[in-house]
Amino acid sequence: MTSRLRVRRKARRTQTLLLTGLFLTSAVLAPVTASAAPKPIYQDPKQPVAKRVDDLLRRMSLDDKLGQMVQAERNGATPAQAARLRLGSILSGGGSSPAPNTAESWANTYDAYQRAAVDTPLGIPTIYGVDAVHGHNNVWGATVFPHNVGLGAAGDPALVQKIGRATAEEVSATGIDWDFAPCLCVVRDERWGRSYESFGEKPEDAIRNSTVINGLQGGSLNGPASVLATAKHFIGDGGTTGGDDQGNTEISEQELRAVHLPPFQEAIKRGVGSVMVSYNSWNGVKDHGNKFLITDLLKNELKFGGIVVSDWNGIDQIDGQTGFTAAEVSQSVNAGIDMFMVPHDYVKFLTLLRAELNAGRVAPSRIEDANRRILTKKFELGLFERPLTDRSYLETVGSKEHRDLARQAVRASQVVLKNDGVLPLAKKDNKIFVAGKNANDIGNQAGGWTISWQGQSGPAIPGSTVLDGIKAAVGKSSTVTYDREADGIDAGYQAAVVVVGETPYAEGAGDRPDDLSLDAEDLTTLAKVKATGVPVVAVLVSGRPLDIAKQLPQWNGFVASWLPGSEGAGVADVLFGDYKPTGKLAVSWPDSVAQEPVNAGDGKTPLFPHGFGLTYPRR
Known part of the structure; x- marks a missing residue:
C-alpha cells in the first residue's frame, strides 16, 4: 500500500x-x-384505505385527478412523460413488449414507470395493465394455457382457479399488477371472431369458471402475487347480430339480464377489482356511452365499487366516426367510465376533459368518483408500500410446475366427438402416420393473443406440439411418420392422425360471417389419407366449432382440441389413453354455418349438443 x-x-x-x-x-x-x-395519512399503511383515499384526494390538484383517469400505451408514453402528466396507468397492448422480450426486461420496464411515478410530489404509483388472457401470453417463455373455449369444455372450476393463480405468479414476476381478464362473455354465435375467449354459450359456463378471478386476485389484493382481475366485456359482446365483432346486440333487456348479466353478477360477488366496457352496441347505443348500463345497472344496481375501464380507444366509436370528440369524452365520463384506455391520444383526452369540466358538462363529483375508485384499488394492492417488482417470482415464469398444470388443462379440455373403436391409439407395435398443418405448429395451436395481438403460425413460443407429444408417447416397438401434406402415406399404416383447423386470429380479423369450413389444404390432406383406407383420427385445432358435417362420416375418430397453448403433449395424452377423455362441449356444434346461431334451448338440432362428449370404454 x-x-x-x-x-x-x-x-x-x-x-x-x-x-x-x-x-x-x-x-x-x-x-x-x-x-x-x-x-x-395517505402514506400510513396502518390507516383504513378509505381514510387514506380521502386524505390523498384533498392534496391532489386537478392535474393529478385528471391524469389518474388516463391509461396510456407503453410505446406511446415514456416514464418521464407519464409522470409529468400524472397518468394513472400504463398498459402493454397485444404485441407491445420490451426488447428483449424476457420476463426480466418486462420487470425493468415496469420498474422504470413506477420509479418515475413515485418520484412525483405526491408519489402516486402507477398501475400497469396487460391482456394475460391464457397465461402471461405476451412474454416469451411464459406458460401458455388453453384459451377459454377449451377451459369451458374442461368443466373444472378448481383447475381454472389454479390456472388463475399460476398466471398471477408469472404476471407478478414482471411487475404487472392489472390483468384484463377474464372474458366472461356468453358466446351465442360462433361466427364471432372472439368465440374462443368465451367459456361457453350458457351464462352458467362463465359463472362456473369465474373462479379464475379468485386465482388472479388471491386471498386479498395486497397478498403475494395478487393481480387485479377484470371482468370483460360489459355487456353483450357475445350476442351481436350475426356474430359481428363490435356490432349491435339486438335483444331485449330481459334477455340481456338473463343471458349476459349473470357472469358479471358472479364476478362482483367474487370481488373482481375492475370491469371493462364492451365495444358493442345494445340496440343501437354504444356501451361506452350508455349511462344506464354502466352507472344505473353496474354501479348502482349491482353495487360494483371497483374501476370501470374503457376498451382500447373505445370512446372513439360512440358517434361512429374516427377519433374521439369533446362530446364523446363527456358522454363516456358521465356514463360512468373511470379509467380511459386512450393509448396514444392521452394529451388530447386530458385537454378535452378539462374543457368539458370547466364548461360544466362534466360534474366535479364524477371526477372524484373515478379517482376514489382508482386510488382505492392502488391502496388495496399495496402499491404505495411495494411499488416495484417482486423478482422472487421470476423463477415461476414457464416453470415445470406451471407447464404441468397447463398440460393437465389440455387433457381435460379434449372433447372426443366420434370414436368407432380407433381410440385410444396403441403405444406398442403400432405404425402411425401424422399429417395436417396444425400437427407440428405451436403458433397455430396457441392461437391469437400469443406474443402478438393476432398471433402467428410457426415457432411463436416454446413448448410441445401435438406431433411432439405423439412421438414421445409411443414405445420403441412403434413408429411415427410425419408429413404435413400426408405425402408418403400408404395402406401399411395402422392409424393416421390428421391435425387440421384454424390458424391464429383475434377480434375483427377472426369474424367468419359466411363460412366455417375447413380450408383447401385441410380437405386435400384428409382426402389423401382417406384414400389409403388407413383409419383416420381427425384432430381439430380451432377457436370454435367448424362446419365438418360432410367430412365427419369419413373419419373413424374425431377430437376437438380447441387451442391448447404451449403444451400440445396433453393432446397426445388423450389420444393414447393415458388420460381418459372427460371434456364436454360448452357450445352447440352446428350442422352447418347456415344453422348459426344455434344454442341450447332454441329448438334447433345441432350436430352435437351442448354437454356432449365421449369417453373411452373400460378395458
Whole structure:
C-alpha cells in the first residue's frame, strides 16, 4: 500500500467520524429543537384505505385527478412523460413488449414507470395493465394455457382457479399488477371472431369458471402475487347480430339480464377489482356511452365499487366516426367510465376533459368518483408500500410446475366427438402416420393473443406440439411418420392422425360471417389419407366449432382440441389413453354455418349438443 493511499484512507475515516458525530448530535438535539413533520395519512399503511383515499384526494390538484383517469400505451408514453402528466396507468397492448422480450426486461420496464411515478410530489404509483388472457401470453417463455373455449369444455372450476393463480405468479414476476381478464362473455354465435375467449354459450359456463378471478386476485389484493382481475366485456359482446365483432346486440333487456348479466353478477360477488366496457352496441347505443348500463345497472344496481375501464380507444366509436370528440369524452365520463384506455391520444383526452369540466358538462363529483375508485384499488394492492417488482417470482415464469398444470388443462379440455373403436391409439407395435398443418405448429395451436395481438403460425413460443407429444408417447416397438401434406402415406399404416383447423386470429380479423369450413389444404390432406383406407383420427385445432358435417362420416375418430397453448403433449395424452377423455362441449356444434346461431334451448338440432362428449370404454 502506498503512503498516498494510506493518507487518503485516513482522511476518509476522519471525515466519516466527523459526519457520524454530527448526525448523532443532531439526532439527540432534534426532539429539543424541532418535532419531526407528521407522516401524511395517505402514506400510513396502518390507516383504513378509505381514510387514506380521502386524505390523498384533498392534496391532489386537478392535474393529478385528471391524469389518474388516463391509461396510456407503453410505446406511446415514456416514464418521464407519464409522470409529468400524472397518468394513472400504463398498459402493454397485444404485441407491445420490451426488447428483449424476457420476463426480466418486462420487470425493468415496469420498474422504470413506477420509479418515475413515485418520484412525483405526491408519489402516486402507477398501475400497469396487460391482456394475460391464457397465461402471461405476451412474454416469451411464459406458460401458455388453453384459451377459454377449451377451459369451458374442461368443466373444472378448481383447475381454472389454479390456472388463475399460476398466471398471477408469472404476471407478478414482471411487475404487472392489472390483468384484463377474464372474458366472461356468453358466446351465442360462433361466427364471432372472439368465440374462443368465451367459456361457453350458457351464462352458467362463465359463472362456473369465474373462479379464475379468485386465482388472479388471491386471498386479498395486497397478498403475494395478487393481480387485479377484470371482468370483460360489459355487456353483450357475445350476442351481436350475426356474430359481428363490435356490432349491435339486438335483444331485449330481459334477455340481456338473463343471458349476459349473470357472469358479471358472479364476478362482483367474487370481488373482481375492475370491469371493462364492451365495444358493442345494445340496440343501437354504444356501451361506452350508455349511462344506464354502466352507472344505473353496474354501479348502482349491482353495487360494483371497483374501476370501470374503457376498451382500447373505445370512446372513439360512440358517434361512429374516427377519433374521439369533446362530446364523446363527456358522454363516456358521465356514463360512468373511470379509467380511459386512450393509448396514444392521452394529451388530447386530458385537454378535452378539462374543457368539458370547466364548461360544466362534466360534474366535479364524477371526477372524484373515478379517482376514489382508482386510488382505492392502488391502496388495496399495496402499491404505495411495494411499488416495484417482486423478482422472487421470476423463477415461476414457464416453470415445470406451471407447464404441468397447463398440460393437465389440455387433457381435460379434449372433447372426443366420434370414436368407432380407433381410440385410444396403441403405444406398442403400432405404425402411425401424422399429417395436417396444425400437427407440428405451436403458433397455430396457441392461437391469437400469443406474443402478438393476432398471433402467428410457426415457432411463436416454446413448448410441445401435438406431433411432439405423439412421438414421445409411443414405445420403441412403434413408429411415427410425419408429413404435413400426408405425402408418403400408404395402406401399411395402422392409424393416421390428421391435425387440421384454424390458424391464429383475434377480434375483427377472426369474424367468419359466411363460412366455417375447413380450408383447401385441410380437405386435400384428409382426402389423401382417406384414400389409403388407413383409419383416420381427425384432430381439430380451432377457436370454435367448424362446419365438418360432410367430412365427419369419413373419419373413424374425431377430437376437438380447441387451442391448447404451449403444451400440445396433453393432446397426445388423450389420444393414447393415458388420460381418459372427460371434456364436454360448452357450445352447440352446428350442422352447418347456415344453422348459426344455434344454442341450447332454441329448438334447433345441432350436430352435437351442448354437454356432449365421449369417453373411452373400460378395458
